[in-house]
Amino acid sequence: MDITAQxxxxxxxxxxxxxxxxxxxxxxxxxxxxxxxxxxxxxxGTVSGPTLxxxxxLALYVAILGEIGIKPLAVTTNLNMNFLNKPQANTDLxxxxxxxxxxxxxxxxxxxxxxxxxxxxxxxxxxxxxxxPKRSV
Amino acid sequence: MDITAQxxxxxxxxxxxxxxxxxxxxxxxxxxxxxxxxxxxxxxGTVSGPTLxxxxxLALYVAILGEIGIKPLAVTTNLNMNFLNKPQANTDLxxxxxxxxxxxxxxxxxxxxxxxxxxxxxxxxxxxxxxxPKRSV
Amino acid sequence: MDITAQxxxxxxxxxxxxxxxxxxxxxxxxxxxxxxxxxxxxxxGTVSGPTLxxxxxLALYVAILGEIGIKPLAVTTNLNMNFLNKPQANTDLxxxxxxxxxxxxxxxxxxxxxxxxxxxxxxxxxxxxxxxPKRSV
Amino acid sequence: MDITAQxxxxxxxxxxxxxxxxxxxxxxxxxxxxxxxxxxxxxxGTVSGPTLxxxxxLALYVAILGEIGIKPLAVTTNLNMNFLNKPQANTDLxxxxxxxxxxxxxxxxxxxxxxxxxxxxxxxxxxxxxxxPKRSV
Numbered sequence: 001m002d003i004t005a006q007x008x009x010x011x012x013x014x015x016x017x018x019x020x021x022x023x024x025x026x027x028x029x030x031x032x033x034x035x036x037x038x039x040x041x042x043x044x045g046t047v048s049g050p051t052l053x054x055x056x057x058l059a060l061y062v063a064i065l066g067e068i069g070i071k072p073l074a075v076t077t078n079l080n081m082n083f084l085n086k087p088q089a090n091t092d093l094x095x096x097x098x099x100x101x102x103x104x105x106x107x108x109x110x111x112x113x114x115x116x117x118x119x120x121x122x123x124x125x126x127x128x129x130x131x132x133p134k135r136s137v
Numbered sequence: 138m139d140i141t142a143q144x145x146x147x148x149x150x151x152x153x154x155x156x157x158x159x160x161x162x163x164x165x166x167x168x169x170x171x172x173x174x175x176x177x178x179x180x181x182g183t184v185s186g187p188t189l190x191x192x193x194x195l196a197l198y199v200a201i202l203g204e205i206g207i208k209p210l211a212v213t214t215n216l217n218m219n220f221l222n223k224p225q226a227n228t229d230l231x232x233x234x235x236x237x238x239x240x241x242x243x244x245x246x247x248x249x250x251x252x253x254x255x256x257x258x259x260x261x262x263x264x265x266x267x268x269x270p271k272r273s274v
Numbered sequence: 275m276d277i278t279a280q281x282x283x284x285x286x287x288x289x290x291x292x293x294x295x296x297x298x299x300x301x302x303x304x305x306x307x308x309x310x311x312x313x314x315x316x317x318x319g320t321v322s323g324p325t326l327x328x329x330x331x332l333a334l335y336v337a338i339l340g341e342i343g344i345k346p347l348a349v350t351t352n353l354n355m356n357f358l359n360k361p362q363a364n365t366d367l368x369x370x371x372x373x374x375x376x377x378x379x380x381x382x383x384x385x386x387x388x389x390x391x392x393x394x395x396x397x398x399x400x401x402x403x404x405x406x407p408k409r410s411v
Numbered sequence: 412m413d414i415t416a417q418x419x420x421x422x423x424x425x426x427x428x429x430x431x432x433x434x435x436x437x438x439x440x441x442x443x444x445x446x447x448x449x450x451x452x453x454x455x456g457t458v459s460g461p462t463l464x465x466x467x468x469l470a471l472y473v474a475i476l477g478e479i480g481i482k483p484l485a486v487t488t489n490l491n492m493n494f495l496n497k498p499q500a501n502t503d504l505x506x507x508x509x510x511x512x513x514x515x516x517x518x519x520x521x522x523x524x525x526x527x528x529x530x531x532x533x534x535x536x537x538x539x540x541x542x543x544p545k546r547s548v
Binding site: 265 | 491511512521532535537
């Protein structure tokens with residue numbers, strides 16, 4: 001299995017409630033797809049903030065797994081979201097992450113979320129994950 | 138009905154998928170309670186990031202409604218979350234918001250999220266809402 | 275005068291204490307150069323946080339001026355800085371800004387700061403400016 | 412010397428260019444005073460962003476020194492500033508910091524900056540410092 005398939009399998013096994021799927025993993029990069037369903041919507045046909053948070057956080061997480069291997073212990077320490085444009089209700093959301101710094105204990109990146117096929121982003125986020133130190137055996 | 142009951146009724150009517158409830162509204166202040174259920178949990182018994190985002194965003198939103206009246210059009214423009222300590226899986230989460238600036242078009246505040254009865258916060262968040270200009274009739 | 279020269283002239287006239295200069299203005303884009311001097315340094319030969327803040331804020335400001343014209347009233351409402359790598363003491367710092375959303379009242383962008391010729395960024399920042407409404411005459 | 416005097420002496424010795432002074436250090440708390448001078452001002456009589464950044468960063472730094480002892484190696488990893496109200500040009504600025512989490516490797520807190528005697532804050536900031544691990548000898 002290539003790394004994208006491995007990470008999708010890991011998500012399916014360990015995070016069964018996550019509905020987004022990874023489309024692409026590359027060097028310090030991820031692209032995830034989220035199919036918008038009724039439960040994601042808010043009045044007025046907009047997508048809920050928690051759904052957008054989940055996409056941003058997942059895009060960062062899987063970009064990090066692509067970089068350091070599938071180590072589930074990485075945890076979010078900061079996520080800063082700017083909400084820029086209203087997403088479309090009936091279109092998949094795409095989260096595209098680029099890692100900006102890959103340090104030994106902290107990894108930081110940014111994420112753009114788009115309604116598929118639209119040029120204006122719905123969300124821009126920056127986030128930091130903390131990587132637990134390697135245990136000596 | 139007092140303002141707390143009015144806002145809870147508004148949430149029930151307009152945001153049926155929101156499970157948190159308002160405990161207290163005061164001047165530039167809100168306290169919300171979120172009962173943690175199975176669907177909120179992640180592997181290891183921790184509460185998911187999107188659930189914590191939802192609590193922070195709601196605490197800000199209802200503090201703003203308490204200040205400007207029940208005007209559903211207020212929208213989040215920024216939410217910055219710092220994840221500080223692991224929440225408890227079997228304890229209600231409390232979100233406590235204080236509004237820091239109430240401007241005509243932007244309102245900004247911060248939120249602490251705690252596991253009820255614990256002294257160390259799980260999350261500290263700051264957020265900004267944009268208030269649409271009054272329409273002339 | 276082209277727009278880059280116009281903005282440099284405006285900075286010289288209206289912000290005489292700003293020592294950075296604009297190298298390039300393009301669509302939703304700016305590149306600024308800051309020559310590091312003794313007064314910018316901190317013990318250990320690192321560049322001070324306020325100097326890095328000034329570069330990030332200026333790169334955003336001039337990218338906005340390039341977009342909306344030279345309207346000095348734009349004001350910073352939020353600036354979020356992540357400090358990633360130690361800058362070099364004897365090398366110019368370059369701030370590169372891309373505007374992510376250009377709205378009527380809020381403009382948001384991000385900035386990378388590099389030591390010239392280095393591939394790893396010193397700082398990543400995101401910021402939002404508020405644009406005052408047009409006055410009717 | 413009490414801890415406040417010790418930290419002021421440390422700043423004077425190691426950061427001679429810092430003009431702010433510590434007024435009070437308490438448990439997870441600091442209060443710093445900054446006398447606004449001509450060089451801090453921008454057109455229109457407002458205080459420059461870099462000056463406000465310097466106050467926020469210093470308030471955090473000295474609150475941390477009060478907590479972990481005078482270890483100059485602590486470094487800022489994130490500082491997020493919200494600019495709320497215009498400061499007064501001829502009034503001292505006060506920066507008041509409360510530490511929210513004191514971890515082994517990361518310390519996080521928030522800072523309010525006020526013009527002395529005013530009730531509305533000029534700036535609200537949150538920041539994180541990284542504490543280098545203890546070296547074994």
